[in-house]
Amino acid sequence: MRALYFICLVGIIAFCSSCSYKQNQILFEKKSSAAADTAARPAAPVSYHIQPQDILQIRNLQNIRYIVDEVPTSATSSGGGTAGTGQTYQVDEDGTVALPTLGHIQVAGLTRPQATKLIEDLYRKNLLKDPIIELKVINLRVILFGEVKSPGNIPLIKDNTTLVDVIGQAGGLTPAANEKNIKIIRGKGKTQSVTQIDLSDLSSLSDTRINLQNGDIIYVAQNKRAIRTENLQNFNTWVQPALLLLNTALIIFTLSRQ
Known part of the structure:
Protein backbone atom coordinates (compact mmCIF):
# COMPACT_ATOMS: atom_id res chain seq x y z
CA MET A 1 0.00 0.00 0.00
CA LYS A 22 0.61 30.46 -20.62
CA GLN A 23 1.31 34.14 -20.12
CA ASN A 24 -1.53 36.34 -21.27
CA GLN A 25 0.10 39.75 -21.54
CA ILE A 26 -2.32 42.64 -21.51
CA LEU A 27 -0.72 45.71 -23.04
CA PHE A 28 -2.19 49.22 -23.17
CA GLU A 29 -5.51 48.26 -21.61
CA LYS A 30 -7.90 51.15 -21.10
CA LYS A 31 -8.07 52.19 -17.44
CA SER A 32 -11.08 53.73 -15.76
CA SER A 33 -11.82 57.37 -16.56
CA ALA A 34 -11.70 58.21 -12.85
CA ALA A 35 -8.13 56.98 -12.60
CA ALA A 36 -7.19 58.91 -15.74
CA ASP A 37 -8.72 62.10 -14.37
CA THR A 38 -6.78 61.91 -11.12
CA ALA A 39 -3.45 61.22 -12.84
CA ALA A 40 -0.99 64.09 -12.85
CA ARG A 41 -0.21 65.71 -16.15
CA PRO A 42 3.22 64.57 -17.39
CA ALA A 43 5.95 67.13 -18.00
CA ALA A 44 7.06 67.97 -21.51
CA PRO A 45 9.81 65.70 -22.92
CA VAL A 46 13.37 66.93 -22.48
CA SER A 47 15.46 67.15 -25.67
CA TYR A 48 19.01 65.81 -25.59
CA HIS A 49 21.78 68.42 -25.51
CA ILE A 50 25.08 67.64 -27.21
CA GLN A 51 27.98 66.99 -24.83
CA PRO A 52 31.77 66.67 -25.12
CA GLN A 53 32.89 63.29 -26.51
CA ASP A 54 29.63 62.85 -28.43
CA ILE A 55 30.03 61.56 -31.98
CA LEU A 56 28.18 63.50 -34.66
CA GLN A 57 27.36 62.14 -38.11
CA ILE A 58 26.96 65.01 -40.57
CA ARG A 59 26.17 65.19 -44.27
CA ASN A 60 24.78 67.67 -46.80
CA LEU A 61 21.68 66.21 -48.41
CA GLN A 62 21.98 68.66 -51.32
CA ASN A 63 25.39 67.31 -52.29
CA ILE A 64 26.24 63.99 -50.68
CA ARG A 65 29.85 64.12 -51.96
CA TYR A 66 30.60 67.16 -49.86
CA ILE A 67 31.68 66.36 -46.27
CA VAL A 68 31.86 62.66 -47.20
CA ASP A 69 34.14 62.05 -50.20
CA GLU A 70 36.02 65.34 -50.37
CA VAL A 71 37.12 65.54 -46.74
CA PRO A 72 40.88 65.13 -46.10
CA THR A 73 41.64 61.57 -44.98
CA SER A 74 43.74 62.70 -42.01
CA ALA A 75 41.73 63.08 -38.81
CA THR A 76 42.32 64.56 -35.40
CA SER A 77 40.43 63.81 -32.21
CA SER A 78 37.62 65.99 -33.54
CA GLY A 79 37.43 64.28 -36.90
CA GLY A 80 36.70 60.72 -37.78
CA GLY A 81 36.04 58.30 -40.56
CA THR A 82 33.13 57.71 -42.83
CA ALA A 83 30.17 55.89 -41.33
CA GLY A 84 28.07 54.73 -44.25
CA THR A 85 25.96 57.77 -45.11
CA GLY A 86 27.95 60.54 -43.46
CA GLN A 87 31.22 61.70 -42.00
CA THR A 88 31.66 61.36 -38.25
CA TYR A 89 33.14 64.03 -35.99
CA GLN A 90 33.80 63.86 -32.25
CA VAL A 91 32.98 66.79 -30.01
CA ASP A 92 36.10 67.95 -28.14
CA GLU A 93 36.33 68.51 -24.39
CA ASP A 94 35.91 72.25 -24.94
CA GLY A 95 32.52 71.60 -26.58
CA THR A 96 33.62 72.38 -30.14
CA VAL A 97 33.64 70.20 -33.23
CA ALA A 98 36.08 70.75 -36.13
CA LEU A 99 34.31 70.85 -39.50
CA PRO A 100 35.76 71.27 -43.02
CA THR A 101 36.21 74.93 -44.00
CA LEU A 102 34.35 76.18 -40.90
CA GLY A 103 36.95 75.15 -38.32
CA HIS A 104 35.95 74.73 -34.67
CA ILE A 105 32.24 75.29 -33.99
CA GLN A 106 30.75 75.41 -30.47
CA VAL A 107 27.98 72.79 -30.32
CA ALA A 108 27.99 71.53 -26.71
CA GLY A 109 24.77 72.47 -24.94
CA LEU A 110 22.78 72.65 -28.18
CA THR A 111 20.00 70.28 -29.11
CA ARG A 112 20.34 68.32 -32.34
CA PRO A 113 17.99 70.67 -34.29
CA GLN A 114 19.82 73.73 -32.92
CA ALA A 115 23.23 72.36 -33.93
CA THR A 116 21.86 71.38 -37.34
CA LYS A 117 20.57 74.90 -37.99
CA LEU A 118 23.81 76.50 -36.78
CA ILE A 119 25.98 74.39 -39.10
CA GLU A 120 23.56 74.83 -41.97
CA ASP A 121 23.59 78.63 -41.58
CA LEU A 122 27.39 78.77 -41.36
CA TYR A 123 27.86 76.68 -44.51
CA ARG A 124 25.27 78.79 -46.33
CA LYS A 125 27.09 81.96 -45.35
CA ASN A 126 30.60 80.77 -46.11
CA LEU A 127 30.51 78.13 -48.80
CA LEU A 128 27.36 76.37 -49.95
CA LYS A 129 24.18 77.42 -51.71
CA ASP A 130 21.03 76.28 -49.90
CA PRO A 131 22.62 73.39 -47.96
CA ILE A 132 20.39 70.85 -46.23
CA ILE A 133 22.40 69.50 -43.33
CA GLU A 134 21.54 66.23 -41.64
CA LEU A 135 23.07 65.77 -38.17
CA LYS A 136 22.78 62.70 -35.96
CA VAL A 137 24.25 61.93 -32.54
CA ILE A 138 25.23 58.28 -33.05
CA ASN A 139 26.79 57.30 -29.72
CA LEU A 140 23.62 57.44 -27.60
CA ARG A 141 22.67 54.10 -26.05
CA VAL A 142 20.46 52.47 -23.44
CA ILE A 143 20.97 49.06 -21.84
CA LEU A 144 17.99 46.70 -21.98
CA PHE A 145 17.90 43.39 -20.14
CA GLY A 146 15.47 41.00 -18.51
CA GLU A 147 12.49 39.43 -20.25
CA VAL A 148 12.93 40.77 -23.80
CA LYS A 149 13.76 38.71 -26.85
CA SER A 150 17.03 40.48 -27.75
CA PRO A 151 18.55 42.20 -24.69
CA GLY A 152 21.69 44.32 -24.93
CA ASN A 153 22.80 47.82 -25.91
CA ILE A 154 20.10 49.57 -27.93
CA PRO A 155 20.97 52.76 -29.89
CA LEU A 156 18.74 55.81 -29.52
CA ILE A 157 18.27 56.38 -33.23
CA LYS A 158 15.82 59.29 -33.06
CA ASP A 159 14.86 62.17 -30.81
CA ASN A 160 12.54 61.34 -27.91
CA THR A 161 12.93 57.56 -28.29
CA THR A 162 10.44 55.86 -25.97
CA LEU A 163 10.44 52.67 -23.93
CA VAL A 164 8.00 51.15 -26.44
CA ASP A 165 10.37 51.99 -29.33
CA VAL A 166 13.29 50.27 -27.61
CA ILE A 167 11.30 47.16 -26.67
CA GLY A 168 10.17 46.97 -30.29
CA GLN A 169 13.80 47.15 -31.48
CA ALA A 170 14.59 44.29 -29.10
CA GLY A 171 11.91 42.07 -30.65
CA GLY A 172 9.27 42.59 -27.98
CA LEU A 173 8.62 41.02 -24.59
CA THR A 174 9.04 37.30 -23.89
CA PRO A 175 6.09 35.22 -22.60
CA ALA A 176 7.74 35.35 -19.15
CA ALA A 177 7.72 39.17 -18.98
CA ASN A 178 5.75 41.14 -16.43
CA GLU A 179 4.39 44.04 -18.45
CA LYS A 180 3.35 45.77 -15.22
CA ASN A 181 6.86 45.86 -13.78
CA ILE A 182 9.35 47.54 -16.12
CA LYS A 183 12.00 49.66 -14.40
CA ILE A 184 13.97 52.55 -15.91
CA ILE A 185 17.14 53.25 -13.91
CA ARG A 186 18.63 56.66 -14.62
CA GLY A 187 21.71 58.49 -13.35
CA LYS A 188 24.46 57.46 -10.96
CA GLY A 189 25.15 57.78 -7.26
CA LYS A 190 23.00 60.29 -5.39
CA THR A 191 21.25 61.39 -8.57
CA GLN A 192 20.11 57.88 -9.47
CA SER A 193 16.38 57.36 -9.84
CA VAL A 194 14.20 54.32 -10.55
CA THR A 195 10.92 54.66 -12.44
CA GLN A 196 8.45 51.78 -12.66
CA ILE A 197 6.29 51.65 -15.79
CA ASP A 198 3.08 49.65 -16.24
CA LEU A 199 2.61 48.91 -19.95
CA SER A 200 -0.74 47.24 -19.30
CA ASP A 201 -2.09 50.77 -18.78
CA LEU A 202 -3.01 52.64 -21.94
CA SER A 203 -2.17 55.96 -20.27
CA SER A 204 1.51 54.89 -20.11
CA LEU A 205 1.79 55.86 -23.78
CA SER A 206 1.27 59.53 -22.86
CA ASP A 207 3.56 59.34 -19.82
CA THR A 208 6.76 61.23 -20.69
CA ARG A 209 8.68 59.13 -18.17
CA ILE A 210 8.93 56.52 -20.95
CA ASN A 211 11.03 58.96 -23.01
CA LEU A 212 14.53 57.53 -22.67
CA GLN A 213 17.84 59.27 -22.11
CA ASN A 214 21.38 58.26 -22.95
CA GLY A 215 22.73 55.74 -20.43
CA ASP A 216 19.36 54.58 -19.09
CA ILE A 217 19.18 51.01 -17.83
CA ILE A 218 15.90 49.20 -18.49
CA TYR A 219 14.92 46.02 -16.66
CA VAL A 220 11.88 43.92 -17.57
CA ALA A 221 10.94 41.68 -14.63
CA GLN A 222 9.53 38.15 -14.75
CA ASN A 223 5.83 37.58 -14.23
CA LYS A 224 4.50 35.49 -11.33
Whole structure:
Protein backbone atom coordinates (compact mmCIF):
# COMPACT_ATOMS: atom_id res chain seq x y z
CA MET A 1 0.00 0.00 0.00
CA ARG A 2 2.85 2.36 0.87
CA ALA A 3 4.55 1.56 -2.41
CA LEU A 4 1.39 2.52 -4.27
CA TYR A 5 1.22 5.78 -2.29
CA PHE A 6 4.76 6.79 -3.19
CA ILE A 7 4.28 5.86 -6.84
CA CYS A 8 1.19 8.09 -6.98
CA LEU A 9 3.08 10.92 -5.24
CA VAL A 10 5.93 10.74 -7.74
CA GLY A 11 3.44 10.73 -10.60
CA ILE A 12 1.67 13.85 -9.27
CA ILE A 13 4.94 15.77 -8.89
CA ALA A 14 6.07 14.76 -12.37
CA PHE A 15 2.73 15.92 -13.79
CA CYS A 16 2.98 19.28 -12.01
CA SER A 17 6.51 19.83 -13.21
CA SER A 18 5.47 19.23 -16.81
CA CYS A 19 2.62 21.74 -16.70
CA SER A 20 3.26 24.85 -18.79
CA TYR A 21 1.97 28.26 -17.89
CA LYS A 22 0.61 30.46 -20.62
CA GLN A 23 1.31 34.14 -20.12
CA ASN A 24 -1.53 36.34 -21.27
CA GLN A 25 0.10 39.75 -21.54
CA ILE A 26 -2.32 42.64 -21.51
CA LEU A 27 -0.72 45.71 -23.04
CA PHE A 28 -2.19 49.22 -23.17
CA GLU A 29 -5.51 48.26 -21.61
CA LYS A 30 -7.90 51.15 -21.10
CA LYS A 31 -8.07 52.19 -17.44
CA SER A 32 -11.08 53.73 -15.76
CA SER A 33 -11.82 57.37 -16.56
CA ALA A 34 -11.70 58.21 -12.85
CA ALA A 35 -8.13 56.98 -12.60
CA ALA A 36 -7.19 58.91 -15.74
CA ASP A 37 -8.72 62.10 -14.37
CA THR A 38 -6.78 61.91 -11.12
CA ALA A 39 -3.45 61.22 -12.84
CA ALA A 40 -0.99 64.09 -12.85
CA ARG A 41 -0.21 65.71 -16.15
CA PRO A 42 3.22 64.57 -17.39
CA ALA A 43 5.95 67.13 -18.00
CA ALA A 44 7.06 67.97 -21.51
CA PRO A 45 9.81 65.70 -22.92
CA VAL A 46 13.37 66.93 -22.48
CA SER A 47 15.46 67.15 -25.67
CA TYR A 48 19.01 65.81 -25.59
CA HIS A 49 21.78 68.42 -25.51
CA ILE A 50 25.08 67.64 -27.21
CA GLN A 51 27.98 66.99 -24.83
CA PRO A 52 31.77 66.67 -25.12
CA GLN A 53 32.89 63.29 -26.51
CA ASP A 54 29.63 62.85 -28.43
CA ILE A 55 30.03 61.56 -31.98
CA LEU A 56 28.18 63.50 -34.66
CA GLN A 57 27.36 62.14 -38.11
CA ILE A 58 26.96 65.01 -40.57
CA ARG A 59 26.17 65.19 -44.27
CA ASN A 60 24.78 67.67 -46.80
CA LEU A 61 21.68 66.21 -48.41
CA GLN A 62 21.98 68.66 -51.32
CA ASN A 63 25.39 67.31 -52.29
CA ILE A 64 26.24 63.99 -50.68
CA ARG A 65 29.85 64.12 -51.96
CA TYR A 66 30.60 67.16 -49.86
CA ILE A 67 31.68 66.36 -46.27
CA VAL A 68 31.86 62.66 -47.20
CA ASP A 69 34.14 62.05 -50.20
CA GLU A 70 36.02 65.34 -50.37
CA VAL A 71 37.12 65.54 -46.74
CA PRO A 72 40.88 65.13 -46.10
CA THR A 73 41.64 61.57 -44.98
CA SER A 74 43.74 62.70 -42.01
CA ALA A 75 41.73 63.08 -38.81
CA THR A 76 42.32 64.56 -35.40
CA SER A 77 40.43 63.81 -32.21
CA SER A 78 37.62 65.99 -33.54
CA GLY A 79 37.43 64.28 -36.90
CA GLY A 80 36.70 60.72 -37.78
CA GLY A 81 36.04 58.30 -40.56
CA THR A 82 33.13 57.71 -42.83
CA ALA A 83 30.17 55.89 -41.33
CA GLY A 84 28.07 54.73 -44.25
CA THR A 85 25.96 57.77 -45.11
CA GLY A 86 27.95 60.54 -43.46
CA GLN A 87 31.22 61.70 -42.00
CA THR A 88 31.66 61.36 -38.25
CA TYR A 89 33.14 64.03 -35.99
CA GLN A 90 33.80 63.86 -32.25
CA VAL A 91 32.98 66.79 -30.01
CA ASP A 92 36.10 67.95 -28.14
CA GLU A 93 36.33 68.51 -24.39
CA ASP A 94 35.91 72.25 -24.94
CA GLY A 95 32.52 71.60 -26.58
CA THR A 96 33.62 72.38 -30.14
CA VAL A 97 33.64 70.20 -33.23
CA ALA A 98 36.08 70.75 -36.13
CA LEU A 99 34.31 70.85 -39.50
CA PRO A 100 35.76 71.27 -43.02
CA THR A 101 36.21 74.93 -44.00
CA LEU A 102 34.35 76.18 -40.90
CA GLY A 103 36.95 75.15 -38.32
CA HIS A 104 35.95 74.73 -34.67
CA ILE A 105 32.24 75.29 -33.99
CA GLN A 106 30.75 75.41 -30.47
CA VAL A 107 27.98 72.79 -30.32
CA ALA A 108 27.99 71.53 -26.71
CA GLY A 109 24.77 72.47 -24.94
CA LEU A 110 22.78 72.65 -28.18
CA THR A 111 20.00 70.28 -29.11
CA ARG A 112 20.34 68.32 -32.34
CA PRO A 113 17.99 70.67 -34.29
CA GLN A 114 19.82 73.73 -32.92
CA ALA A 115 23.23 72.36 -33.93
CA THR A 116 21.86 71.38 -37.34
CA LYS A 117 20.57 74.90 -37.99
CA LEU A 118 23.81 76.50 -36.78
CA ILE A 119 25.98 74.39 -39.10
CA GLU A 120 23.56 74.83 -41.97
CA ASP A 121 23.59 78.63 -41.58
CA LEU A 122 27.39 78.77 -41.36
CA TYR A 123 27.86 76.68 -44.51
CA ARG A 124 25.27 78.79 -46.33
CA LYS A 125 27.09 81.96 -45.35
CA ASN A 126 30.60 80.77 -46.11
CA LEU A 127 30.51 78.13 -48.80
CA LEU A 128 27.36 76.37 -49.95
CA LYS A 129 24.18 77.42 -51.71
CA ASP A 130 21.03 76.28 -49.90
CA PRO A 131 22.62 73.39 -47.96
CA ILE A 132 20.39 70.85 -46.23
CA ILE A 133 22.40 69.50 -43.33
CA GLU A 134 21.54 66.23 -41.64
CA LEU A 135 23.07 65.77 -38.17
CA LYS A 136 22.78 62.70 -35.96
CA VAL A 137 24.25 61.93 -32.54
CA ILE A 138 25.23 58.28 -33.05
CA ASN A 139 26.79 57.30 -29.72
CA LEU A 140 23.62 57.44 -27.60
CA ARG A 141 22.67 54.10 -26.05
CA VAL A 142 20.46 52.47 -23.44
CA ILE A 143 20.97 49.06 -21.84
CA LEU A 144 17.99 46.70 -21.98
CA PHE A 145 17.90 43.39 -20.14
CA GLY A 146 15.47 41.00 -18.51
CA GLU A 147 12.49 39.43 -20.25
CA VAL A 148 12.93 40.77 -23.80
CA LYS A 149 13.76 38.71 -26.85
CA SER A 150 17.03 40.48 -27.75
CA PRO A 151 18.55 42.20 -24.69
CA GLY A 152 21.69 44.32 -24.93
CA ASN A 153 22.80 47.82 -25.91
CA ILE A 154 20.10 49.57 -27.93
CA PRO A 155 20.97 52.76 -29.89
CA LEU A 156 18.74 55.81 -29.52
CA ILE A 157 18.27 56.38 -33.23
CA LYS A 158 15.82 59.29 -33.06
CA ASP A 159 14.86 62.17 -30.81
CA ASN A 160 12.54 61.34 -27.91
CA THR A 161 12.93 57.56 -28.29
CA THR A 162 10.44 55.86 -25.97
CA LEU A 163 10.44 52.67 -23.93
CA VAL A 164 8.00 51.15 -26.44
CA ASP A 165 10.37 51.99 -29.33
CA VAL A 166 13.29 50.27 -27.61
CA ILE A 167 11.30 47.16 -26.67
CA GLY A 168 10.17 46.97 -30.29
CA GLN A 169 13.80 47.15 -31.48
CA ALA A 170 14.59 44.29 -29.10
CA GLY A 171 11.91 42.07 -30.65
CA GLY A 172 9.27 42.59 -27.98
CA LEU A 173 8.62 41.02 -24.59
CA THR A 174 9.04 37.30 -23.89
CA PRO A 175 6.09 35.22 -22.60
CA ALA A 176 7.74 35.35 -19.15
CA ALA A 177 7.72 39.17 -18.98
CA ASN A 178 5.75 41.14 -16.43
CA GLU A 179 4.39 44.04 -18.45
CA LYS A 180 3.35 45.77 -15.22
CA ASN A 181 6.86 45.86 -13.78
CA ILE A 182 9.35 47.54 -16.12
CA LYS A 183 12.00 49.66 -14.40
CA ILE A 184 13.97 52.55 -15.91
CA ILE A 185 17.14 53.25 -13.91
CA ARG A 186 18.63 56.66 -14.62
CA GLY A 187 21.71 58.49 -13.35
CA LYS A 188 24.46 57.46 -10.96
CA GLY A 189 25.15 57.78 -7.26
CA LYS A 190 23.00 60.29 -5.39
CA THR A 191 21.25 61.39 -8.57
CA GLN A 192 20.11 57.88 -9.47
CA SER A 193 16.38 57.36 -9.84
CA VAL A 194 14.20 54.32 -10.55
CA THR A 195 10.92 54.66 -12.44
CA GLN A 196 8.45 51.78 -12.66
CA ILE A 197 6.29 51.65 -15.79
CA ASP A 198 3.08 49.65 -16.24
CA LEU A 199 2.61 48.91 -19.95
CA SER A 200 -0.74 47.24 -19.30
CA ASP A 201 -2.09 50.77 -18.78
CA LEU A 202 -3.01 52.64 -21.94
CA SER A 203 -2.17 55.96 -20.27
CA SER A 204 1.51 54.89 -20.11
CA LEU A 205 1.79 55.86 -23.78
CA SER A 206 1.27 59.53 -22.86
CA ASP A 207 3.56 59.34 -19.82
CA THR A 208 6.76 61.23 -20.69
CA ARG A 209 8.68 59.13 -18.17
CA ILE A 210 8.93 56.52 -20.95
CA ASN A 211 11.03 58.96 -23.01
CA LEU A 212 14.53 57.53 -22.67
CA GLN A 213 17.84 59.27 -22.11
CA ASN A 214 21.38 58.26 -22.95
CA GLY A 215 22.73 55.74 -20.43
CA ASP A 216 19.36 54.58 -19.09
CA ILE A 217 19.18 51.01 -17.83
CA ILE A 218 15.90 49.20 -18.49
CA TYR A 219 14.92 46.02 -16.66
CA VAL A 220 11.88 43.92 -17.57
CA ALA A 221 10.94 41.68 -14.63
CA GLN A 222 9.53 38.15 -14.75
CA ASN A 223 5.83 37.58 -14.23
CA LYS A 224 4.50 35.49 -11.33
CA ARG A 225 3.81 32.46 -13.50
CA ALA A 226 7.39 32.38 -14.75
CA ILE A 227 8.73 32.74 -11.20
CA ARG A 228 6.52 29.89 -9.97
CA THR A 229 7.59 27.69 -12.87
CA GLU A 230 11.26 28.43 -12.23
CA ASN A 231 10.89 27.74 -8.50
CA LEU A 232 9.08 24.48 -9.23
CA GLN A 233 11.80 23.41 -11.64
CA ASN A 234 14.47 24.18 -9.04
CA PHE A 235 12.46 22.26 -6.45
CA ASN A 236 12.14 19.25 -8.73
CA THR A 237 15.87 19.10 -9.46
CA TRP A 238 16.52 17.86 -5.94
CA VAL A 239 13.13 16.47 -4.84
CA GLN A 240 12.59 14.04 -7.73
CA PRO A 241 15.87 12.11 -7.19
CA ALA A 242 15.14 11.92 -3.46
CA LEU A 243 11.60 10.63 -4.04
CA LEU A 244 12.85 8.13 -6.58
CA LEU A 245 15.42 6.85 -4.11
CA LEU A 246 12.81 6.58 -1.33
CA ASN A 247 10.36 4.88 -3.65
CA THR A 248 12.98 2.35 -4.76
CA ALA A 249 13.95 1.65 -1.15
CA LEU A 250 10.30 1.16 -0.18
CA ILE A 251 9.69 -1.23 -3.07
CA ILE A 252 12.75 -3.28 -2.09
CA PHE A 253 11.63 -3.29 1.55
CA THR A 254 8.09 -4.39 0.57
CA LEU A 255 9.38 -7.18 -1.65
CA SER A 256 11.73 -8.40 1.06
CA ARG A 257 8.81 -8.74 3.50
CA GLN A 258 6.80 -10.96 1.16
